[in-house]
Amino acid sequence: MNNNSRIPRYYAVWRILWSRITSGYYEAGSLLGTEDKLAEQFKVSRVTIREALAMLEAEGLLVRRRSFGTFVAPDVKPRGAVQFTGYLEDIIYQSDAAETVEFSTETTTDVPADVKSLFGGEPVGVVRRLRMAQGKPHLWLIDYVREDAFAELPADELRRGSLLSLLDSRDSAPIDSARQAIYAEIATAEIAEKLDIEIGSAVLYSERTLYDKVGPLAFVEMYYPGSRFNFEIRLGRVGRSSV
Structure with missing residues (x-):
């Protein structure tokens, strides 16, 4: 905790x-x-x-x-579902059941063009993790974190802990808001190798942008094997209690 x-x-x-x-x-x-x-x-x-x-x-x-x-x-x-109910807390705690089996970090400017644009071309901290659940690859995760925030993260907790939880616990500037999008994609050779699936297999791809009071805080790329994972979204009516 x-x-x-x-x-x-x-x-x-x-x-x-x-x-x-x-x-x-x-x-x-x-x-x-x-x-x-x-x-x-x-x-x-x-x-x-x-x-x-x-x-x-x-x-x-x-x-x-x-x-x-x-x-x-x-x-x-x-x-195998992630529940979204409109609260940032759900996002922070959605991956706690998974075990990290591959882990690396670096600070670099060699990042995708959209990430470079988001952070104004400045160096960013990059965290790559492969997570397992029930003995199978569950999630390939790439986090791009603003350099000053990345420097605050405890290295010994970064591997086993939740990056979002660590970012949110900073006294300087906790997470203020987030935006997430989900897409259907086809597995490239790299993603297929990480997730132990065939090249061209269906993949659920999700990207998330986090913000604090300073501005863009982190950009996260998530790849899930389509045959082993699904998203569940709970919907309600405005002004009415949920069923």
Whole structure:
């Protein structure tokens, strides 16, 4: 858990557990753990854990058994989906279930033309990561970060942590807003190799631009294997409660 994050801790715990359950990282019927063990794992209070578990139980994702612990509901089916509800917090915590198996960083001006234009031709920090889920390549991720913000990021946390969470925890200028677009693309040779798919296979490509009070903060490129991943979007009516 990021102690400097401005996101409520119960929400952070809920979002991480929600991602792990719905992605299949935690199998249906498996033991999640006792409140004490979860509090120790996330380094939060039992009250925080109870709030997060209550939210998951209300969604039908958990079954809580006194004296035995908390279990993933037996009828939960992995979705592999990312839920968008219009809150930046959802974006920050959407990838916590994945494991980083390939990682590199550098500061350079040798970046794509649109990235160079976004940051005025100045050097940017570049982070490349390959993430795995359920033993298969799940996401090839390239982050371009404004140089001053990149310099603030703890190198030892960058590999295993969420870049968005680290950027948002900066006292100098947390994330103010974000814009994201999703496209259907065909896998190039490089992307096919990273995701272990055939060249020309369907790929979900998403790009995200983050802003803080200074201006453009980061530009993120994300490539998902189309056969293993889908996006789920929850829609509601203006002025009416969600169904």
